[in-house]
Amino acid sequence: MKEKTLKGRAAVSMVWLTGERFGSLISDFLISVFLARILGPSEFGLIAMVAVFIALLQPFTDAGLGSALLRKKDATPEDYDTVFWSNLGLSVAAYAIVFACAPLVAQFYKQPLLTDIIRVLGISLVLNSLNIVQNIRLTKLLDFRTISLRSLVSNVLSGGIGLYLAYRGWSYWALVIRQLLNALITNVLYWAARAWFPSFNFSTASFKDFFGFGSKMLLSSLLDTGFRNIYPLLIGKFYSASALGFYNRAVNLKDIPQTLVSQVTGRVSYPVLIELQDDPPRLTQAYKRLMQLVSFAYFPILMGLMGLSKSVILVLFTDKWASAIPLLQGLAFVGLLYPIHALNLNILTLKKRSDLFLVLEIIKKALTVVFLLLTYRWGVMGLIYGQIALSFVALIINTYYSKQLIAYGFAHQLRDLLPSFCTSLTMGVALLWGSEQLQVFTWWTLLLWVVAGGAIYLTLSAIFNRKNLRYLYDFFREKYLTMRMAG
Numbered sequence: 001m002k003e004k005t006l007k008g009r010a011a012v013s014m015v016w017l018t019g020e021r022f023g024s025l026i027s028d029f030l031i032s033v034f035l036a037r038i039l040g041p042s043e044f045g046l047i048a049m050v051a052v053f054i055a056l057l058q059p060f061t062d063a064g065l066g067s068a069l070l071r072k073k074d075a076t077p078e079d080y081d082t083v084f085w086s087n088l089g090l091s092v093a094a095y096a097i098v099f100a101c102a103p104l105v106a107q108f109y110k111q112p113l114l115t116d117i118i119r120v121l122g123i124s125l126v127l128n129s130l131n132i133v134q135n136i137r138l139t140k141l142l143d144f145r146t147i148s149l150r151s152l153v154s155n156v157l158s159g160g161i162g163l164y165l166a167y168r169g170w171s172y173w174a175l176v177i178r179q180l181l182n183a184l185i186t187n188v189l190y191w192a193a194r195a196w197f198p199s200f201n202f203s204t205a206s207f208k209d210f211f212g213f214g215s216k217m218l219l220s221s222l223l224d225t226g227f228r229n230i231y232p233l234l235i236g237k238f239y240s241a242s243a244l245g246f247y248n249r250a251v252n253l254k255d256i257p258q259t260l261v262s263q264v265t266g267r268v269s270y271p272v273l274i275e276l277q278d279d280p281p282r283l284t285q286a287y288k289r290l291m292q293l294v295s296f297a298y299f300p301i302l303m304g305l306m307g308l309s310k311s312v313i314l315v316l317f318t319d320k321w322a323s324a325i326p327l328l329q330g331l332a333f334v335g336l337l338y339p340i341h342a343l344n345l346n347i348l349t350l351k352k353r354s355d356l357f358l359v360l361e362i363i364k365k366a367l368t369v370v371f372l373l374l375t376y377r378w379g380v381m382g383l384i385y386g387q388i389a390l391s392f393v394a395l396i397i398n399t400y401y402s403k404q405l406i407a408y409g410f411a412h413q414l415r416d417l418l419p420s421f422c423t424s425l426t427m428g429v430a431l432l433w434g435s436e437q438l439q440v441f442t443w444w445t446l447l448l449w450v451v452a453g454g455a456i457y458l459t460l461s462a463i464f465n466r467k468n469l470r471y472l473y474d475f476f477r478e479k480y481l482t483m484r485m486a487g
Contacts, residue, residue, distance in 0.1 A: 037318060041241075044175070046117065048245065059222050064215060064218040065086055088129055102118040159178060213352075219361075247327055302424070327380065332428075334387040424457065
């Protein structure tokens with residue numbers, strides 16, 4: 001009975017979370033399209049330069065304490081209070097660093113405008129820390145309905161205001177204010193509900209317990225964030241704001257499906273997988289099914305984006321963004337394995353092996369340096385080719401402990417991923433060839449190519465990947481029936 005209730009709550013949660021992600025996805029996408037038509041690559045490049053610095057300090061605002069609190073099954077009110085006040089204090093300290101170092105960052109990029117931008121946008125560090133515990137509390141309750149509605153409202157309102165400011169000639173400040181308003185509105189919605197308020201309690205014992213786990217997660221997060229931002233850092237430093245703007249636009253397009261699939265899969269599956277962590281055979285089978293489902297649904301989106309990159313850029317953002325086309329084609333392959341990496345690393349978190357998590361991150365970051373040294377001389381595209389190779393090598397590394405912990409290693413995963421990859425790649429190449437032959441780039445032709453891509457993929461799957469096609473159908477059918485029973 002308990003398992004049925006859990007499945008029902010997870011199914012309802014997945015619907016709400018997926019709805020919010022799609023809603024935010026659509027609103028962010030539409031707003032970014034209009035903003036990119038109004039503003040130029042150099043303005044987006046300036047904000048991308050600042051984003052690198054802000055991102056490097058973002059992990060310090062939580063220090064891994066949130067992850068530790070989320071995994072603790074019997075968290076006390078004192079635990080929540082301790083994490084809240086710790087996050088607030090850490091975020092204020094992080095902003096102080098931002099404020100003091102802003103001129104140095106501007107000097108590094110040789111962009112005097114960045115000093116004021118950094119100091120204003122850095123306020124988001126403090127604002128974002130105020131709702132971490134609120135979000136964790138609702139996640140533990142599987143109350144994704146509340147999380148989803150608040151996130152969607154803040155995205156739409158802040159995006160609309162940012163778009164208005166861009167039309168009014170606020171240039172890059174429209175992008176800055178949009179991000180600040182998003183964080184501010186989210187906080188207003190969380191705190192106005194009065195569902196939870198912190199008390200003035202702080203437990204040193206709780207902090208030490210959480211920090212023991214969180215410190216390793218913090219180091220891993222710092223490594224990941226630092227090396228993930230090393231590419232825009234180098235492009236902004238050695239090329240130009242415009243070059244970084246093109247790269248940033250391509251990355252953002254690639255990140256849309258990547259973020260959607262990763263967040264929905266991770267946030268909904270993790271609470272359910274926790275219940276299976278002491279049942280190795282069922283846990284392994286659950287991960288196997290999850291890999292097959294994610295690859296079947298996600299791979300064709302990325303390969304379709306690769307095939308239609310020229311149409312997407314020219315139709316949505318106009319020809320002033322044409323230099324982003326080859327970047328988007330390459331980055332589609334970079335993002336292909338991202339959810340697979342996340343699922344493998346999730347195993348370590350599930351098994352409470354943050355020490356192994358850190359070891360893997362150190363190894364992969366060392367390899368990142370090697371690939372950077374090998375590819376930087378060939379420009380931005382050279383860096384992207386290096387990222388593609390690194391992603392495949394990282395899969396081999398990430399699956400090492402997956403084999404040790406749940407007997408699901410590289411060979412088994414590759415066998416499960418190849419059918420969806422081959423059918424997706426074939427579809428993507430067909431779209432690339434067809435759109436290049438037609439050379440007509442309009443809204444209608446883009447829509448027709450998307451429909452054609454879906455038809456090609458489903459046809460190929462029905463012939464060569466029938467198992468995963470059937471599993472996808474059974475998965476959604478089961479979720480639908482579970483929701484009806486839960487409701």
